Amino acid sequence: MSIQILGTGSYVPEKIVTNDDLSKMVETSDEWITQRVGVRERHVSVHESAAEMGAIAAQRALEAAGITADQLGLIVGATVSADYGCPSLSAAIQNAIGASCPAFDVNSACSGFMFALDTAAAFIARGGIRYALVLGAERLSRILDWTDRSTCVIFGDGAGAAVVAPGESYLASHLFTSGNDSVLSIPLGKGNSPFYEKDVEPLAVHMSGQETFKFAVKQIVGDIKLICEQAGISPEQIDYIVPHQANIRIIDLAARRLGVPMEKFIVNIEKIGNTSSASVPISFDGLVRSGKLKKGDLIVLCAFGGGLSSGACLLRW
Numbered sequence: 483m484s485i486q487i488l489g490t491g492s493y494v495p496e497k498i499v500t501n502d503d504l505s506k507m508v509e510t511s512d513e514w515i516t517q518r519v520g521v522r523e524r525h526v527s528v529h530e531s532a533a534e535m536g537a538i539a540a541q542r543a544l545e546a547a548g549i550t551a552d553q554l555g556l557i558v559g560a561t562v563s564a565d566y567g568c569p570s571l572s573a574a575i576q577n578a579i580g581a582s583c584p585a586f587d588v589n590s591a592c593s594g595f596m597f598a599l600d601t602a603a604a605f606i607a608r609g610g611i612r613y614a615l616v617l618g619a620e621r622l623s624r625i626l627d628w629t630d631r632s633t634c635v636i637f638g639d640g641a642g643a644a645v646v647a648p649g650e651s652y653l654a655s656h657l658f659t660s661g662n663d664s665v666l667s668i669p670l671g672k673g674n675s676p677f678y679e680k681d682v683e684p685l686a687v688h689m690s691g692q693e694t695f696k697f698a699v700k701q702i703v704g705d706i707k708l709i710c711e712q713a714g715i716s717p718e719q720i721d722y723i724v725p726h727q728a729n730i731r732i733i734d735l736a737a738r739r740l741g742v743p744m745e746k747f748i749v750n751i752e753k754i755g756n757t758s759s760a761s762v763p764i765s766f767d768g769l770v771r772s773g774k775l776k777k778g779d780l781i782v783l784c785a786f787g788g789g790l791s792s793g794a795c796l797l798r799w
Contacts, residue, residue, distance in 0.1 A: 485603045486649025487797065488549070488613070491542025492767040493535050494525035494640040494754065501635070508631040515635045520730025524638030524755030526623045531565045533574035535641035536619030539763070540579050543615065546770075547645035554645075555611035557585035558602050560594025560618040560759035562668055562788070563625050571619060581615075590659070591666070592726050592787025594618055594759030595642070596795065599783075600655050602646055617643035618759030625668060626687055633687045636728070638755030642763025653780075654712035655795040656705050665693045666788035695732060701792035702736040702784055709782070709796045717742050719780060720796075722769060726785035727751040727761045761785065775799050 500523045501512035515521055527535070536559065544551060559572035564587065566574070572585035590597040595618040602614040619641035626634045669683040702725060710717050717740045725733050730751055737744045748765050757764060762785050769775065777799060784794035 484648070484650045484652040485606050485646045486651040488645045488647050489543045489545070489547030490642070490644045490763065490767040490770045491539045491544070491546060492640065492642040492764040493538040493542070494638070494764070495527045495530050495535070497526050497528045498523050499526045504635055508629060508634065510631045510635055518731075519636055520751045521636060521755045522752045525640055527621050527639045530621070530639070532561055532563055532619045532621040532641070533565055533571055533578065535621070535639065536571060536575045536617050536643065537578035539619065539641040539643040540575055540615055540617055543617075543643040543645045544579070547613070549613055549645065551579040551581040554581045554583045554613050554615050556583055556602060556605055556614040557581060558598040558614065558616050559585070559587045560590065560598040561587060561620055562589060562591055562594070562758055563620045563622050565621070575617070575619075590787065590789055590791045590793070592728065592756070592758045592761060593657075593785040593789065593791040593793045594787075595762045596783065596785050596793025597657055597791075599644070599646070599795065600657055600793065603652055603655070606646065606648055612647060614646050615643060616646060617641060618761070618763050620758045620760045622687070622758055625685055636756045637687070638757050640754065640757040640760045640764050642760045642765075642767050644763055644766070651798045653796040653798055654709040656708050656712075656793065658701065658705065658792045660790045662790045665697065665790060668788065695729065697790055698728060698732045698786045699735050699739070701786045702732070703739045705784055705792055705794035706740060706782055709794050713796050715780065720746060720782050721779040722746055722748060722775070723782045723784065724748045724762055724766045724769060726787065727754060727765060728756045728786070758787065
């Protein structure tokens with residue numbers, strides 16, 4: 483048994499921070515950010531929590547799917563910036579939307595939605611669950627060092643969600659992890675234990691841009707080729723690719739190495755920035771609501787991030 487996507491939803495905060503806004507905070511410029519990353523503006527939370535953004539995205543996905551929250555059998559959320567260590571992001575969203583099903587989080591950084599989707603697919607394949615909600619929600623503005631121009635210019639806040647059910651649309655998937663904190667990490671700080679003596683970096687996103695770039699291109703290309711091989715198709719047969727929105731140059735180079743035109747890639751980084759685990763579901767929701775999709779279209783969702791991790795899946799619409 484496979485799954486199908488019944489409905490999608492997303493949410494980004496109203497507050498928009500432009501590159502010119504950031505140039506007044508750190509030594510940077512619109513030209514510098516646009517050329518190196520591809521971001522011109524990002525949405526930043528003023529009053530929304532990660533769970534509140536996730537709940538709005540979830541409700542929109544439920545409405546699109548034509549079901550109500552009390553019909554859900556499972557909620558799997560992905561995040562690196564939850565509001566609490568406990569309760570989980572998914573538990574908070576379950577309460578907010580009025581669901582009464584098991585709910586838990588996964589954390590695989592920017593790849594988190596791919597891991598959550600595959601987890602939901604496995605639960606549905608086991609039987610007993612008719613509808614599952616899968617989401618990514620991030621308030622990354624809470625964990626950024628706003629004095630570090632190499633990271634604070636990249637990220638934004640937001641949430642994306644999808645309702646899935648039994649079906650035959652999930653054709654292939656692949657997940658990857660290589661435990662490594664030297665390239666991309668988010669330390670949680672030392673805490674206040676009077677016994678712990680080890681020096682720990684403060685809470686903030688730490689990233690080696692060049693190493694992340696190389697890893698990202700390699701994984702996008704390799705993961706897509708692998709799932710195409712599993713499904714018995716070639717990359718040229720894919721109709722749309724929805725990649726994690728981390729850097730426009732990563733997407734462009736991956737497209738060239740795959741031999742797939744950029745027109746097939748869904749790109750919104752210019753307006754949204756990198757929203758970590760929310761990136762793929764926000765972009766996918768945009769594609770679904772664009773009206774471009776036709777029955778039978780082949781769609782790839784793919785992401786990469788800290789862990790190091792990556793994930794990709796092939797869907798038939």
